[in-house]
Amino acid sequence: MMGLLLKNDCWLIWPFVLPLFGALLSFLFKQRPRLPGLIVALLTTLSSGVLAWKLVRHGVGRYDLGGWQPPLGISLRGDGPAVLMVLMTAVTGLAISIYAGGYFRSRIAKVEDERRHIIQERFFWPLWLLLWGALNGLFLSADIFNMYITLELVALSSVGLTVLSGKPASQVAGMRYLLVSILGSLSFLLGVGFLYKAFGSLDLATIQAALSFSPPVAMAMALISVGLLLKSALFPFHFWLPPAHANALAPVSAILSGLVVKGSWYLFFRFWLGFLPLIGDGGNAVMAALGGAAIIWGAFQAFSQQRLKMLVAYSTVAQIGYLFIIFPLTGAGAGPAASAVFYFAISHSCAKAAMFLAAGTIFLQMGHDRIRDLAGVRQLLPITSFAFALGGLSLMGLPPSGGFIAKYMYLSMAVSQDRWWLVLLIVIGSGLTAAYIFRAVSHILSPKMVHGQGQVVVAPCMEWSALALALVAILLGFIAPLPLALLGVTG
Amino acid sequence: MVVSAFDIILCLTLVWLAWHVLTSQDLFKAVVLFISFGLLMALSWVRLQAPDVALAEAAIGSGLTGALFLSALRRMTSHRRGERRLDCDEVREDEGQ
Amino acid sequence: MSVSPTFVYGLTGLFLFVVGLGGLISCPQLLRKILAVNIMVSGVFLFLVTIGYGHGVIIDPVPHAMVLTGIVVSVSGTAVALALACRVHETFNMSDLLKRRTRSNDR
Amino acid sequence: MRCVKMKGSEASGKRRHISLLSLLSLVMLAGLSAALAWAFLTPGPDPLGLAHRVDAALAESGVESRVTAVLLNYRAYDTLLECFVLFLGVAIVWSLQPSRPVRQEPRVDPVLSSLVRLLVPLMVLVGGYLLWAGSSQAGGAFQAGAILGAAGVLLILTSSRLLSTMPKGLLAWGICLGLFFFLAVAVGAVALGGNFLEYRRSSATMIIIALEVVAAFSIGLSLAVFFGGSRPEEPSERTAAGRPPHGEGEEP
Numbered sequence: 014m015m016g017l018l019l020k021n022d023c024w025l026i027w028p029f030v031l032p033l034f035g036a037l038l039s040f041l042f043k044q045r046p047r048l049p050g051l052i053v054a055l056l057t058t059l060s061s062g063v064l065a066w067k068l069v070r071h072g073v074g075r076y077d078l079g080g081w082q083p084p085l086g087i088s089l090r091g092d093g094p095a096v097l098m099v100l101m102t103a104v105t106g107l108a109i110s111i112y113a114g115g116y117f118r119s120r121i122a123k124v125e126d127e128r129r130h131i132i133q134e135r136f137f138w139p140l141w142l143l144l145w146g147a148l149n150g151l152f153l154s155a156d157i158f159n160m161y162i163t164l165e166l167v168a169l170s171s172v173g174l175t176v177l178s179g180k181p182a183s184q185v186a187g188m189r190y191l192l193v194s195i196l197g198s199l200s201f202l203l204g205v206g207f208l209y210k211a212f213g214s215l216d217l218a219t220i221q222a223a224l225s226f227s228p229p230v231a232m233a234m235a236l237i238s239v240g241l242l243l244k245s246a247l248f249p250f251h252f253w254l255p256p257a258h259a260n261a262l263a264p265v266s267a268i269l270s271g272l273v274v275k276g277s278w279y280l281f282f283r284f285w286l287g288f289l290p291l292i293g294d295g296g297n298a299v300m301a302a303l304g305g306a307a308i309i310w311g312a313f314q315a316f317s318q319q320r321l322k323m324l325v326a327y328s329t330v331a332q333i334g335y336l337f338i339i340f341p342l343t344g345a346g347a348g349p350a351a352s353a354v355f356y357f358a359i360s361h362s363c364a365k366a367a368m369f370l371a372a373g374t375i376f377l378q379m380g381h382d383r384i385r386d387l388a389g390v391r392q393l394l395p396i397t398s399f400a401f402a403l404g405g406l407s408l409m410g411l412p413p414s415g416g417f418i419a420k421y422m423y424l425s426m427a428v429s430q431d432r433w434w435l436v437l438l439i440v441i442g443s444g445l446t447a448a449y450i451f452r453a454v455s456h457i458l459s460p461k462m463v464h465g466q467g468q469v470v471v472a473p474c475m476e477w478s479a480l481a482l483a484l485v486a487i488l489l490g491f492i493a494p495l496p497l498a499l500l501g502v503t504g
Numbered sequence: 505m506v507v508s509a510f511d512i513i514l515c516l517t518l519v520w521l522a523w524h525v526l527t528s529q530d531l532f533k534a535v536v537l538f539i540s541f542g543l544l545m546a547l548s549w550v551r552l553q554a555p556d557v558a559l560a561e562a563a564i565g566s567g568l569t570g571a572l573f574l575s576a577l578r579r580m581t582s583h584r585r586g587e588r589r590l591d592c593d594e595v596r597e598d599e600g601q
Numbered sequence: 602m603s604v605s606p607t608f609v610y611g612l613t614g615l616f617l618f619v620v621g622l623g624g625l626i627s628c629p630q631l632l633r634k635i636l637a638v639n640i641m642v643s644g645v646f647l648f649l650v651t652i653g654y655g656h657g658v659i660i661d662p663v664p665h666a667m668v669l670t671g672i673v674v675s676v677s678g679t680a681v682a683l684a685l686a687c688r689v690h691e692t693f694n695m696s697d698l699l700k701r702r703t704r705s706n707d708r
Numbered sequence: 709m710r711c712v713k714m715k716g717s718e719a720s721g722k723r724r725h726i727s728l729l730s731l732l733s734l735v736m737l738a739g740l741s742a743a744l745a746w747a748f749l750t751p752g753p754d755p756l757g758l759a760h761r762v763d764a765a766l767a768e769s770g771v772e773s774r775v776t777a778v779l780l781n782y783r784a785y786d787t788l789l790e791c792f793v794l795f796l797g798v799a800i801v802w803s804l805q806p807s808r809p810v811r812q813e814p815r816v817d818p819v820l821s822s823l824v825r826l827l828v829p830l831m832v833l834v835g836g837y838l839l840w841a842g843s844s845q846a847g848g849a850f851q852a853g854a855i856l857g858a859a860g861v862l863l864i865l866t867s868s869r870l871l872s873t874m875p876k877g878l879l880a881w882g883i884c885l886g887l888f889f890f891l892a893v894a895v896g897a898v899a900l901g902g903n904f905l906e907y908r909r910s911s912a913t914m915i916i917i918a919l920e921v922v923a924a925f926s927i928g929l930s931l932a933v934f935f936g937g938s939r940p941e942e943p944s945e946r947t948a949a950g951r952p953p954h955g956e957g958e959e960p
Binding site: 205 | 642645
């Protein structure tokens with residue numbers, strides 16, 4: 014019986030079943046939700062790792078839920094990109110979970126607000142585990158209506174996590190976030206309706222096989238694209254992101270910036286590639302233009318911020334641009350473009366989560382995150398400062414980092430396809446990133462003797478988990494063949 | 505089934521109600537109009553031969569959602585009269601992030 | 602002219618979607634925005650039910666199941682939105698009260 | 709008050725700005741409706757949908773109602789996730805609220821409360837009927853759950869302390885119980901050699917009815933909790949760290 018539960022194709026279900034179980038458990042054991050939360054986080058990471066290993070050994074996995082074949086039932090599909098995203102979520106999520114354990118313990122130790130922090134932790138774990146499960150379900154889903162439900166799950170739990178901090182600013186930001194993501198989901202659902210009307214199926218592969226141009230299909234594509242762009246906060250739709258990400262609790266900011274944004278982008282990428290024959294160069298150029306605008310605008314905004322967490326949040330707005338300028342490069346074949354952009358996505362996820370975690374530790378220690386007054390952090394939190402700088406390094410795309418490999422792939426493709434404006438854009442974007450990262454890092458690393466201790470005792474696991482994530486972002490520069498091999502398993 | 509005058513009147517009423525939900529001055533009136541909008545929506549689904557969906561819409565989409573709106577409205581107006589908040593410590597600025 | 606009800610109801614659903622969108626953009630009150638979202642939701646559901654009706658010969662149950670699922674999802678979203686709206690309302694009312702009190706203390 | 713008094717020219721300029729913006733959005737909305745109507749009315753491919761496949765597999769599904777078959781057999785995974793959406797809603801609403809409900813008016817109409825005492829059992833009965841009818845005609849878990857939820861709302865309305873005086877943790881367990889059962893059925897199918905959420909033909913009817921009862925129960929409970937709003941009070945919260953919770957000693 015245990016053997017049946019660990020069959021080859023069964024590994025596709027554990028990455029979302031385990032967190033769902035864990036969410037219920039940590040909701041029920043409200044006296045100590047940390048214990049089931051951490052155990053389930055560990056198990057989920059393990060199962061994601063096994064899933065990746067099975068993918069390399071046995072090729073693309075398919076799983077018919079309920080035993081019904083696709084047009085009637087729902088199926089899961091674990092190909093290279095999907096499993097890579099699951100793995101990315103697992104690595105980042107495990108580090109964030111460990112960080113969160115220490116974070117809430119440190120905050121609960123501040124006696125004045127004890128009760129509120131206990132309640133925050135009590136609801137953090139169920140919401141976060143549910144979000145994790147929903148993200149894994151989203152990456153593995155092959156059915157467009159099922160994608161809608163996982164999108165809703167992701168959106169609602171993100172909103173719940175955002176407003177957990179209880180600050181008025183986060184409540185307003187969360188309200189706006191909720192309305193925007195419901196609007197995005199509705200647009201997506203209407204698009205699903207049009208697709209069902211045109212193709213009589215909800216299975217993405219079936220639809221893409223029968224694809225042909227007609228007005229309903231074009232409308233469906235437009236509605237789905239706009240809905241997903243709203244949720245992934247590409248340039249004109251980015252307005253809701255910085256306040257929501259910057260005002261949340263530290264682990265929540267890392268979750269939102271590192272993982273949640275990638276969920277809707279991943280769906281967008283899948284739909285867009287599948288419908289590429291109908292879209293043509295015009296649509297790709299529009300996406301690239303929006304991405305370019307995001308890179309420039311986000312970087313300028315990040316540079317002019319006064320608060321560290323706002324800077325990191327605007328940096329997310331800018332980096333989302335890189336995920337969209339890839340589309341003109343898909344003309345010469347989707348394979349290399351997909352490798353580049355997914356490599357960018359995973360290294361950004363690790364680096365950005367590490368930076369948000371480090372920024373959260375700094376906030377907790379100093380009691381504020383005004384960039385101008387951050388001198389002396391290096392003495393108080395050497396490991397955290399180092400982690401922040403390393404994450405910045407990967408974000409800039411300096412040589413021994415995952416960000417460098419991704420940008421190198423972008424550039425070599427752009428050069429070989431003679432798209433010089435894209436080369437220029439990437440170079441300018443990297444320069445701007447370097448500018449705002451240096452601005453923050455120079456304050457953090459500036460030597461200044463501080464008098465007395467910081468506000469709280471920071472748990473060591475908070476510092477080390479941020480550093481571990483930053484190191485993974487750097488390490489991705491050395492082990493590039495492994496993720497790329499995983500990504501190559503399609504078919 | 506061929507479209508009848510009933511269908512057209514139903515659709516026009518739906519649009520008219522939606523418009524008034526969004527434009528009427530009084531929020532209470534808007535919520536009541538929304539509930540009747542939901543009930544008419546359920547009626548149109550009965551016309552489209554989806555009785556079980558209509559049942560769910562009448563009960564959940566119109567009835568319970570309407571009740572939720574009414575209770576939220578009451579909470580908001582009771583606060584406008586200055587009822588005390590039980591956890592107003594969270595209003596304080598620069599607390600934990 | 603024999604028009605299928607599909608056209609009338611489908612167009613109504615799509616139009617309700619647009620009306621709700623307009624309300625969401627233009628209404629300042631939070632409660633009204635949530636009402637507008639609910640109207641959009643109803644519009645999308647009407648559209649889906651219309652697809653299920655097809656030409657009225659064979660009724661397709663799959664869109665009906667989608668709508669049933671969607672109704673429950675949307676009531677959940679509405680509940681969260683309303684709770685959050687109440688919270689925002691209370692917070693800002695309260696901070697207004699606090700401000701007023703400190704101002705009167707200053708005097 | 710002060711901010712309302714703006715200089716005339718400034719105010720009118722702002723008004724003109726707003727009207728231009730609203731005109732622009734009106735034009736865009738009109739364009740959107742035209743585009744939607746165009747996409748809807750132009751004939752595209754017009755397949756039959758899944759109705760035939762649903763009918764063909766109906767004999768194997770274990771129920772007679774086509775919608776129930778889709779919801780709890782062919783696409784039961786969607787329904788599972790949807791129950792988690794409800795659970796999520798409860799978790800968020802509870803995380804938002806203070807642990808005690810905002811004071812409600814204690815006066816309850818005696819006529820109303822005796823009416824409710826009559827009505828609630830009736831509603832539970834109707835819910836049960838809908839659940840039973842769901843396997844063959846209109847009705848099913850969702851509608852029954854809605855009726856149960858409405859009964860819960862009535863109970864909350866007449867006795868405002870109901871939710872806050874419920875035994876500690878009972879509500880949370882009640883909400884999670886249905887989800888645990890659903891997940892257990894899904895994973896149990898794997899342990900017995902099938903796929904996730906795959907039922908044996910012989911036991912499909914039983915499993916679907918059990919799932920419907922469970923789903924109706926958890927839908928009804930969640931809906932009632934949405935209406936009740938606040939998290940049930942717990943003794944441990946009342947005396948956290950040996951001191952009163954926030955707001956206790958504050959001036960009203």
